[in-house]
Amino acid sequence: MVLKNYLLYLYVESPLHAGGSETEGSVDLPIQREAATGYPVVWGQSLKGALRQFARDAGWGDTDKEGALLDEVFGKMAGGDGDPGVNTTAGLLSVGDAQLLALPVPTLRSTFAWATSALALNRLARKHAYAHTGRDLPVVPQVKETEGVCATAEWHDQGQVLGPCLVKVDHPRKGEANRVAAWAELISKEGIGAEPHMAVPAAKFHDDLLVVGADVMSHLVRECTEHSVRIQLDPRTKTVKQGPFTSEYLPAETLLVSALALREDRGNHARHRERLRELLHGAVLQIGGDETLGKGLVWARLVEAPDE
Amino acid sequence: MTHEAHRRWLALVPRDTVQVRDGRSFDAGAGGVAHTVRPWPSTVAGALVPALGGEPESVRGPVLAQEVDGHWTPHLPVPLDLVRESGREDVWRLRLPEADPGVSSDLAALARPHGIPDLRSLSAPEGAEDTEPLAGLVPGHVLRSYLHGELEDDEGLLSVSDLEQPEDPLSPETRVGLGLDPNTRTAKTGLLYTSTHLRLAEDWAFCAEVTPTPKQHRAVESPAGPVRFGGLSRLADVAPARGLHWPDAPLAYPEGKVLVYVATPAVWERGWLPPLPPNADLVAACVGDPLPVATASPVQDHQHFLRTRTLMWAVPPGSVYYLKFLNPDDAEHWVKQSHRTALGPAARKRLDTAGFGVVLTGVWS
Numbered sequence: 001m002v003l004k005n006y007l008l009y010l011y012v013e014s015p016l017h018a019g020g021s022e023t024e025g026s027v028d029l030p031i032q033r034e035a036a037t038g039y040p041v042v043w044g045q046s047l048k049g050a051l052r053q054f055a056r057d058a059g060w061g062d063t064d065k066e067g068a069l070l071d072e073v074f075g076k077m078a079g080g081d082g083d084p085g086v087n088t089t090a091g092l093l094s095v096g097d098a099q100l101l102a103l104p105v106p107t108l109r110s111t112f113a114w115a116t117s118a119l120a121l122n123r124l125a126r127k128h129a130y131a132h133t134g135r136d137l138p139v140v141p142q143v144k145e146t147e148g149v150c151a152t153a154e155w156h157d158q159g160q161v162l163g164p165c166l167v168k169v170d171h172p173r174k175g176e177a178n179r180v181a182a183w184a185e186l187i188s189k190e191g192i193g194a195e196p197h198m199a200v201p202a203a204k205f206h207d208d209l210l211v212v213g214a215d216v217m218s219h220l221v222r223e224c225t226e227h228s229v230r231i232q233l234d235p236r237t238k239t240v241k242q243g244p245f246t247s248e249y250l251p252a253e254t255l256l257v258s259a260l261a262l263r264e265d266r267g268n269h270a271r272h273r274e275r276l277r278e279l280l281h282g283a284v285l286q287i288g289g290d291e292t293l294g295k296g297l298v299w300a301r302l303v304e305a306p307d308e
Numbered sequence: 309m310t311h312e313a314h315r316r317w318l319a320l321v322p323r324d325t326v327q328v329r330d331g332r333s334f335d336a337g338a339g340g341v342a343h344t345v346r347p348w349p350s351t352v353a354g355a356l357v358p359a360l361g362g363e364p365e366s367v368r369g370p371v372l373a374q375e376v377d378g379h380w381t382p383h384l385p386v387p388l389d390l391v392r393e394s395g396r397e398d399v400w401r402l403r404l405p406e407a408d409p410g411v412s413s414d415l416a417a418l419a420r421p422h423g424i425p426d427l428r429s430l431s432a433p434e435g436a437e438d439t440e441p442l443a444g445l446v447p448g449h450v451l452r453s454y455l456h457g458e459l460e461d462d463e464g465l466l467s468v469s470d471l472e473q474p475e476d477p478l479s480p481e482t483r484v485g486l487g488l489d490p491n492t493r494t495a496k497t498g499l500l501y502t503s504t505h506l507r508l509a510e511d512w513a514f515c516a517e518v519t520p521t522p523k524q525h526r527a528v529e530s531p532a533g534p535v536r537f538g539g540l541s542r543l544a545d546v547a548p549a550r551g552l553h554w555p556d557a558p559l560a561y562p563e564g565k566v567l568v569y570v571a572t573p574a575v576w577e578r579g580w581l582p583p584l585p586p587n588a589d590l591v592a593a594c595v596g597d598p599l600p601v602a603t604a605s606p607v608q609d610h611q612h613f614l615r616t617r618t619l620m621w622a623v624p625p626g627s628v629y630y631l632k633f634l635n636p637d638d639a640e641h642w643v644k645q646s647h648r649t650a651l652g653p654a655a656r657k658r659l660d661t662a663g664f665g666v667v668l669t670g671v672w673s
Contacts, residue, residue, distance in 0.1 A: 021482045032483075035480060035507060043483055045540060049486075056490050090536075096543065130545045
């Protein structure tokens with residue numbers, strides 16, 4: 001199977017609600033999370049549906065020829081003309097889960113910082129490895145369970161407030177390799193970009209990325225999402241008709257990353273690759289629920305593996 | 309002609325989660341739930357085909373294995389003749405009791421039509437109370453001790469800590485799926501469903517031992533990847549798992565007593581009863597609840613899918629059979645041929661070469 005591999009970075013522009021499957025405690029509409037780690041995630045099937053919709057909105061389904069392209073790359077829609085109970089076509093594009101890479105957390109200096117973990121960085125490294133991007137990747141820093149390491153000396157502190165946690169944050173001594181800074185450089189370049197409209201978050205990411213231990217991260221991924229209490233009013237009486245109910249959102253400025261793979265199709269591979277890049281790189285997509293409330297806007301950036 | 313010398317272990321590492329349907333029909337919207345199972349041998353064997361450029365001679369697996377510092381450790385289901393005392397650390401190995409004229413059962417009568425003259429039931433040793441079967445996995449070296457009869461003491465007793473059982477490396481994730489109307493951007497009626505995905509823990513992989521065809525000797529050293537694995541076009545990477553091996557078999561079989569441990573689900577012509585060598589008697593067996601196994605090849609068109617789908621009962625892995633050969637030399641000869649191979653013939657063509665019914669051999673007393 002000949003494949004073109006990509007990494008798809010998603011930089012969250014407005015709070016994102018990719019709805020999970022079960023109510024959790026006081027949250028009526030929780031976001032999707034991994035079972036074992038509790039890390040927020042956007043499931044592959046949710047992301048693929050959003051990408052398909054975006055392609056359709058971009059005109060991929062407007063003509064017979066373009067409609068064929070939409071179905072070739074993304075697969076036919078469920079409930080189409082195919083056999084009942086069987087996927088009519090899988091589509092050439094495989095879309096992996098968009099996993100958490102860096103989460104913005106409130107702090108007492110610089111308003112917020114991005115928290116990541118050895119696990120999240122290692123997953124990114126693995127994505128690079130199996131996508132054969134050929135990138136020279138920094139070593140993943142090893143961090144004690146309840147501590148953190150920072151890219152810039154300003155964050156070096158015995159008691160740094162990160163969300164609900166008080167964390168000892170270290171900074172490499174003079175002469176030691178600054179691995180966090182190296183990761184910040186790589187992620188900022190690949191995932192945020194250098195366009196003028198992204199200059200502020202890109203520069204901040206260089207300075208304000210922290211790699212925290214597993215215990216700290218497990219608290220932050222639970223406590224640093226946004227909760228919104230909503231109601232529906234009766235238009236006549238102006239009293240509450242439905243609710244209140246609580247929705248959970250991934251906050252703006254979160255970074256996610258997914259692995260995509262485009263299978264080769266007889267004679268059309270180059271065209272598919274070109275169209276996919278045109279479609280996604282630098283685009284603003286909408287993912288998840290509450291679209292008409294302005295939620296779920298994300299900046300997308302594609303990292304493409306060089307041809308082998 | 310066989311190509312055993314070129315056998316290699318390959319590791320399938322899912323990039324995200326794995327979803328393998330259990331074969332029940334599924335209609336979204338009608339309380340639609342897609343039930344998920346652990347990947348069958350045929351799921352793994354089918355996934356490896358594109359990585360090798362065609363069907364290999366045989367696949368044996370899957371085995372869940374963990375890689376730590378470049379060293380692979382296989383983990384296999386706990387043998388079903390090990391039972392744990394409720395609420396205690398004690399684990400007992402079931403024993404074959406001396407024939408007791410005061411106790412009778414119709415087990416032998418039920419087995420006789422199958423050509424088994426004297427099937428006896430296993431029982432917990434004296435002193436064991438309120439026992440229940442164990443579940444989960446044990447590492448390869450623990451299973452090796454079990455096969456060699458070195459795991460328990462003379463009384464048949466060991467501790468649960470001796471088993472070194474890991475946490476289950478597969479954690480379920482319930483996911484909801486929804487179909488949207490692309491024009492109204494609202495949920496389509498009848499397209500809401502729930503499915504369970506399985507996420508494999510870090511450093512774990514589904515591994516299988518592959519015997520390549522002559523044309524695949526190079527492909528098995530550097531398999532092409534990634535491959536589609538399970539449902540939803542999810543991808544898994546394929547890589548050699550060097551240093552991985554099945555637990556080895558004992559060299560000697562006193563009194564011709566051979567234990568057969570089922571390492572992967574087995575689908576045999578006579579259901580629970582494996583194909584036995586003619587010079588051995590089946591003395592006892594400890595077989596778990598039958599597994600419903602569904603297989604299909606959904607990659608091609610729908611007609612091909614309909615033609616290839618099957619539903620069968622399988623003997624669950626972890627089941628054990630106690631054989632007795634009249635001659636210990638015969639036992640050794642049979643073990644050499646059978647250890648870590650698929651015991652055939654299978655109930656259906658190509659099931660044994662797809663990894664169903666792989667057995668390991670050991671001793672019993």
